[in-house]
Amino acid sequence: MKALLLEDDPILSKEVISFLKSMKIECDAVFDGEIFFRQQKLEAYDIYLLDINVPKLNGLDVCKQIRENDKSTPILMLTAxxxxxxxxxxxTIGADDYLVKPFHFDELYIRILALLRRSNVPQEKKDIITIKDLEIDTQDLKVKRNGVAIELTPKEYQLLLILAKAHGRVLSKQAISEQIWDVHFDSNLNTIEVYINFLRKKIDKNHEEKLILTRPGYGYYIKTGDE
Structure with a gap:
Protein backbone atom coordinates (compact mmCIF):
# COMPACT_ATOMS: atom_id res chain seq x y z
CA MET A 1 0.00 0.00 0.00
CA LYS A 2 1.23 3.47 -0.83
CA ALA A 3 -0.08 6.88 0.21
CA LEU A 4 0.56 10.41 -1.04
CA LEU A 5 0.40 13.02 1.73
CA LEU A 6 -0.24 16.73 1.11
CA GLU A 7 0.92 18.51 4.27
CA ASP A 8 2.89 21.74 4.70
CA ASP A 9 3.80 21.18 8.37
CA PRO A 10 7.22 19.49 8.09
CA ILE A 11 7.11 18.07 11.61
CA LEU A 12 3.68 16.49 11.22
CA SER A 13 4.60 15.28 7.76
CA LYS A 14 7.66 13.44 9.06
CA GLU A 15 5.67 11.96 11.94
CA VAL A 16 2.94 10.65 9.62
CA ILE A 17 5.50 9.16 7.22
CA SER A 18 7.37 7.47 10.08
CA PHE A 19 4.20 6.08 11.62
CA LEU A 20 2.78 4.75 8.36
CA LYS A 21 6.13 3.17 7.53
CA SER A 22 6.00 1.36 10.87
CA MET A 23 2.55 0.06 9.83
CA LYS A 24 3.88 -1.22 6.47
CA ILE A 25 2.36 1.63 4.44
CA GLU A 26 4.70 3.56 2.16
CA CYS A 27 4.12 7.30 2.11
CA ASP A 28 5.44 10.14 -0.02
CA ALA A 29 4.84 13.73 1.10
CA VAL A 30 4.57 17.10 -0.66
CA PHE A 31 3.93 20.53 0.83
CA ASP A 32 1.84 22.30 -1.83
CA GLY A 33 -0.90 21.45 -4.30
CA GLU A 34 1.08 22.04 -7.46
CA ILE A 35 3.89 19.72 -6.39
CA PHE A 36 1.21 17.16 -5.46
CA PHE A 37 0.14 16.73 -9.06
CA ARG A 38 3.72 16.58 -10.30
CA GLN A 39 4.42 13.77 -7.83
CA GLN A 40 1.15 12.03 -8.69
CA LYS A 41 2.34 11.65 -12.29
CA LEU A 42 5.49 9.88 -11.12
CA GLU A 43 3.96 7.18 -8.91
CA ALA A 44 0.78 5.14 -8.47
CA TYR A 45 -0.92 5.62 -5.11
CA ASP A 46 -3.61 3.68 -3.25
CA ILE A 47 -4.86 6.60 -1.14
CA TYR A 48 -4.48 10.38 -0.88
CA LEU A 49 -4.16 12.23 2.45
CA LEU A 50 -4.90 15.92 2.01
CA ASP A 51 -4.50 18.87 4.34
CA ILE A 52 -6.76 21.76 3.30
CA ASN A 53 -4.71 24.82 4.22
CA VAL A 54 -1.58 24.42 2.07
CA PRO A 55 0.22 26.74 -0.42
CA LYS A 56 -0.60 27.10 -4.10
CA LEU A 57 -3.59 24.77 -4.68
CA ASN A 58 -5.31 24.05 -1.35
CA GLY A 59 -6.51 20.60 -0.36
CA LEU A 60 -10.09 21.17 -1.50
CA ASP A 61 -8.93 22.27 -4.95
CA VAL A 62 -6.66 19.24 -5.14
CA CYS A 63 -9.50 16.91 -4.10
CA LYS A 64 -11.83 18.40 -6.71
CA GLN A 65 -9.21 18.11 -9.43
CA ILE A 66 -8.46 14.48 -8.52
CA ARG A 67 -12.14 13.58 -8.78
CA GLU A 68 -12.40 15.04 -12.29
CA ASN A 69 -10.41 12.06 -13.58
CA ASP A 70 -10.32 9.57 -10.72
CA LYS A 71 -13.55 8.54 -9.03
CA SER A 72 -12.26 5.58 -7.05
CA THR A 73 -8.96 6.27 -5.24
CA PRO A 74 -9.84 7.05 -1.59
CA ILE A 75 -9.28 10.60 -0.34
CA LEU A 76 -8.92 11.32 3.38
CA MET A 77 -8.87 14.96 4.46
CA LEU A 78 -6.53 15.79 7.38
CA THR A 79 -7.30 19.29 8.61
CA ALA A 80 -7.74 21.59 11.57
CA THR A 92 -19.43 17.50 -1.78
CA ILE A 93 -16.35 17.56 -3.99
CA GLY A 94 -15.57 13.87 -3.46
CA ALA A 95 -13.64 13.32 -0.22
CA ASP A 96 -14.30 9.92 1.36
CA ASP A 97 -13.46 10.74 4.97
CA TYR A 98 -12.46 13.70 7.15
CA LEU A 99 -10.12 13.54 10.15
CA VAL A 100 -9.73 16.63 12.34
CA LYS A 101 -6.34 17.64 13.76
CA PRO A 102 -4.98 16.86 16.25
CA PHE A 103 -5.65 13.17 15.75
CA HIS A 104 -4.30 9.91 17.13
CA PHE A 105 -2.14 8.04 14.66
CA ASP A 106 -3.96 4.81 15.50
CA GLU A 107 -7.21 6.39 14.34
CA LEU A 108 -5.51 7.59 11.16
CA TYR A 109 -4.34 4.04 10.50
CA ILE A 110 -7.79 2.57 11.06
CA ARG A 111 -9.41 5.14 8.78
CA ILE A 112 -6.86 4.40 6.04
CA LEU A 113 -7.42 0.65 6.30
CA ALA A 114 -11.19 1.13 6.17
CA LEU A 115 -11.00 3.26 3.04
CA LEU A 116 -8.59 0.87 1.32
CA ARG A 117 -10.77 -2.12 2.23
CA ARG A 118 -13.87 -0.46 0.83
CA SER A 119 -12.13 0.60 -2.37
CA ASN A 120 -11.02 -2.99 -3.01
CA VAL A 121 -14.39 -4.68 -2.39
CA PRO A 122 -15.91 -5.74 -5.72
CA GLN A 123 -19.45 -4.59 -6.32
CA GLU A 124 -22.13 -7.26 -6.23
CA LYS A 125 -23.35 -8.43 -9.59
CA LYS A 126 -27.10 -8.24 -9.13
CA ASP A 127 -30.10 -6.94 -10.98
CA ILE A 128 -31.56 -3.51 -10.47
CA ILE A 129 -32.99 -2.80 -7.02
CA THR A 130 -36.34 -1.04 -7.43
CA ILE A 131 -38.06 0.91 -4.64
CA LYS A 132 -41.12 2.73 -5.94
CA ASP A 133 -39.76 4.95 -8.76
CA LEU A 134 -36.14 4.65 -7.53
CA GLU A 135 -33.80 2.31 -9.44
CA ILE A 136 -30.34 1.27 -8.23
CA ASP A 137 -28.19 -0.60 -10.75
CA THR A 138 -25.67 -2.48 -8.60
CA GLN A 139 -23.66 -3.68 -11.58
CA ASP A 140 -23.10 -0.37 -13.37
CA LEU A 141 -23.37 1.69 -10.14
CA LYS A 142 -26.08 3.91 -11.59
CA VAL A 143 -29.11 5.43 -9.90
CA LYS A 144 -32.32 6.74 -11.43
CA ARG A 145 -35.52 8.17 -10.06
CA ASN A 146 -38.55 8.33 -12.30
CA GLY A 147 -36.21 7.52 -15.19
CA VAL A 148 -33.88 10.47 -14.54
CA ALA A 149 -30.22 9.67 -13.83
CA ILE A 150 -28.82 10.87 -10.49
CA GLU A 151 -25.09 11.43 -10.03
CA LEU A 152 -23.83 10.21 -6.65
CA THR A 153 -20.38 10.15 -5.08
CA PRO A 154 -19.04 6.71 -4.06
CA LYS A 155 -19.95 7.24 -0.40
CA GLU A 156 -23.43 8.54 -1.27
CA TYR A 157 -23.98 5.47 -3.41
CA GLN A 158 -22.82 3.15 -0.62
CA LEU A 159 -25.15 4.82 1.87
CA LEU A 160 -28.12 4.60 -0.52
CA LEU A 161 -27.37 0.92 -1.21
CA ILE A 162 -27.17 0.10 2.51
CA LEU A 163 -30.52 1.77 3.15
CA ALA A 164 -32.09 0.04 0.13
CA LYS A 165 -30.88 -3.40 1.22
CA ALA A 166 -32.42 -2.86 4.66
CA HIS A 167 -35.86 -3.13 2.99
CA GLY A 168 -37.48 -0.44 5.12
CA ARG A 169 -35.73 -1.40 8.35
CA VAL A 170 -34.43 1.54 10.42
CA LEU A 171 -30.62 1.77 10.57
CA SER A 172 -28.89 3.67 13.36
CA LYS A 173 -26.06 6.09 12.69
CA GLN A 174 -23.66 3.68 14.38
CA ALA A 175 -24.78 0.77 12.19
CA ILE A 176 -24.36 2.86 9.05
CA SER A 177 -20.95 4.14 10.17
CA GLU A 178 -19.68 0.62 10.84
CA GLN A 179 -20.78 -0.59 7.40
CA ILE A 180 -19.39 2.31 5.38
CA TRP A 181 -16.33 3.40 7.37
CA ASP A 182 -15.64 0.24 9.41
CA VAL A 183 -14.86 2.34 12.49
CA HIS A 184 -16.59 3.06 15.79
CA PHE A 185 -15.56 6.65 16.50
CA ASP A 186 -18.29 9.10 17.52
CA SER A 187 -16.74 11.69 15.22
CA ASN A 188 -18.22 9.78 12.29
CA LEU A 189 -21.81 10.10 13.47
CA ASN A 190 -22.39 13.67 12.32
CA THR A 191 -20.83 12.63 9.02
CA ILE A 192 -23.86 10.34 8.52
CA GLU A 193 -26.16 13.37 8.88
CA VAL A 194 -24.15 15.17 6.21
CA TYR A 195 -24.51 12.30 3.76
CA ILE A 196 -28.21 11.83 4.53
CA ASN A 197 -28.71 15.50 3.67
CA PHE A 198 -26.76 15.05 0.44
CA LEU A 199 -28.91 12.07 -0.53
CA ARG A 200 -32.15 13.87 0.25
CA LYS A 201 -31.16 16.78 -1.96
CA LYS A 202 -30.36 14.45 -4.84
CA ILE A 203 -33.01 11.75 -4.37
CA ASP A 204 -36.01 13.56 -2.83
CA LYS A 205 -35.71 17.30 -3.47
CA ASN A 206 -37.68 17.44 -6.73
CA HIS A 207 -40.24 14.78 -5.79
CA GLU A 208 -43.42 15.10 -3.77
CA GLU A 209 -42.99 11.65 -2.22
CA LYS A 210 -39.94 11.54 0.04
CA LEU A 211 -38.14 8.19 0.24
CA ILE A 212 -35.28 8.80 2.67
CA LEU A 213 -36.88 9.19 6.08
CA THR A 214 -35.85 9.65 9.70
CA ARG A 215 -37.24 7.91 12.75
CA PRO A 216 -36.32 10.35 15.54
CA GLY A 217 -34.11 8.78 18.16
CA TYR A 218 -33.52 5.64 16.11
CA GLY A 219 -32.05 6.35 12.68
CA TYR A 220 -32.80 6.39 8.96
CA TYR A 221 -34.69 4.21 6.49
CA ILE A 222 -36.03 4.15 2.94
CA LYS A 223 -39.77 4.24 2.48
CA THR A 224 -40.83 1.02 0.82
CA GLY A 225 -44.59 1.04 1.40
CA ASP A 226 -47.46 3.42 2.07
CA GLU A 227 -47.03 5.49 5.24
Missing part, protein backbone atom coordinates in the same frame (compact mmCIF):
# COMPACT_ATOMS: atom_id res chain seq x y z
CA UNK A 81 -11.08 22.79 10.16
CA UNK A 82 -13.79 21.16 12.26
CA UNK A 83 -17.01 23.01 11.32
CA UNK A 84 -19.78 20.92 9.77
CA UNK A 85 -19.80 23.22 6.72
CA UNK A 86 -16.13 22.45 6.13
CA UNK A 87 -16.94 18.75 6.16
CA UNK A 88 -19.86 19.25 3.80
CA UNK A 89 -17.63 21.17 1.40
CA UNK A 90 -15.08 18.35 1.42
CA UNK A 91 -17.64 15.57 0.94
Missing amino acids: YRDIQDKMDAF
